[in-house]
Amino acid sequence: MGYDLAIGDRAYSSWSLRGWLLFTKTGLPVSVRMGRMYGPEFQRLLEDFAPAGLVPALRLPSGRVIAETLAIAETLAERHPEAGIWPADPEARAVARWLAAEMHAGFGALRGHCAMNLRVAYADCAPPEGVLKDLARIESLWALARRDFGAGGPWLFGRWSAADAFFAPVAARIAGHALPVGPEAAAYVRTQITDPAFVAWRRAGLAEGPDQPAYARDWPTRPWPEG
Numbered sequence: 001m002g003y004d005l006a007i008g009d010r011a012y013s014s015w016s017l018r019g020w021l022l023f024t025k026t027g028l029p030v031s032v033r034m035g036r037m038y039g040p041e042f043q044r045l046l047e048d049f050a051p052a053g054l055v056p057a058l059r060l061p062s063g064r065v066i067a068e069t070l071a072i073a074e075t076l077a078e079r080h081p082e083a084g085i086w087p088a089d090p091e092a093r094a095v096a097r098w099l100a101a102e103m104h105a106g107f108g109a110l111r112g113h114c115a116m117n118l119r120v121a122y123a124d125c126a127p128p129e130g131v132l133k134d135l136a137r138i139e140s141l142w143a144l145a146r147r148d149f150g151a152g153g154p155w156l157f158g159r160w161s162a163a164d165a166f167f168a169p170v171a172a173r174i175a176g177h178a179l180p181v182g183p184e185a186a187a188y189v190r191t192q193i194t195d196p197a198f199v200a201w202r203r204a205g206l207a208e209g210p211d212q213p214a215y216a217r218d219w220p221t222r223p224w225p226e227g
C-alpha cells in the first residue's frame with residue numbers, strides 16, 4: 001500500500017497543485033484521486049478521506065489520513081530525507097520553511113482577488129492596493145531567497161524545494177492576472193509556469209470538464225502567457 005492523494009480540479013485547486021508537486025517534483029510515487037469541487041463526486045472523495053475536510057488530503061501507507069499542505073510537506077520530508085523536499089543546507093532550509101509558512105498563512109488579498117484559474121489569463125484584473133502590497137512582499141521574499149541561496153539553479157533555493165511548491169500557484173496567479181512584477185520575479189514566474197510538471201498539470205486541468213462558474217471574472221482576457 002502506497003500514498004493516496006485526494007485533489008480537487010487541477011485548473012482551480014491551488015492547494016492540490018502544491019500537494020501534487022511535492023510528489024511529482026521529488027519522484028515519490030503516489031496514486032492520485034481527483035474530484036471536481038462543489039459536486040457530489042467531491043463529497044464522496046472527502047468522505048473517503050475523512051476527517052480531512054479539504055484537499056489535498058493524503059492517505060499514508062498505514063491508512064492514516066492527514067491534511068494541510070504544510071503538514072504533508074513536513075511528513076514527506078521526514079519520511080523521505082533523500083527526496084530533497086527541503087534544501088540540504090540548514091540555513092537555506094530554515095528560510096525555505098519560513099517562506100512556505102508565510103505563504104501558507106498569508107497573502108489573503110492576492111488569494112482573494114486573484115483566484116487561481118489555469119483556464120484563462122486576464123489582461124487586467126485592476127489589482128487593489130492590498131494585492132499590490134502582497135506582491136511587493138512576495139517579490140522581496142523571492143529576491144532574498146534567490147540572492148542568498150539561489151546560485152545553483154533557477155528555483156528559490158537553487159534546486160527545486162517545497163518552497164517552490166508553495167509559490168507555484170502564486171506564480172500562476174501573477175502570470176494569469178498580468179500582475180506587475182520586476183524582471184527577477186518575472187523570470188521566476190516563467191521558471192514555474194514553463195516547468196514540465198506545471199505544464200502537464202495545467203494541460204490535465206484544461207480537459208477536466210466544464211468551467212466552474214464560481215471562478216468566472218468579468219475582466220478582459222489575453223492568451224495564456226506561455227502557450
Ligand SMILES: N[C@@H](CCC(=O)N[C@@H](CS)C(=O)NCC(=O)O)C(=O)O
Pocket residue numbers: 008012013014015016037038053054055056067068069070104
Ligand atoms: N490550509 C489548507 C487549505 C486547503 C484548501 O483550502 N483546499 C480547497 C481547494 S484549493 C478545498 O478543499 N476547497 C473545497 C471546499 O472548500 O469545499 C492546506 O494547506 O491544504
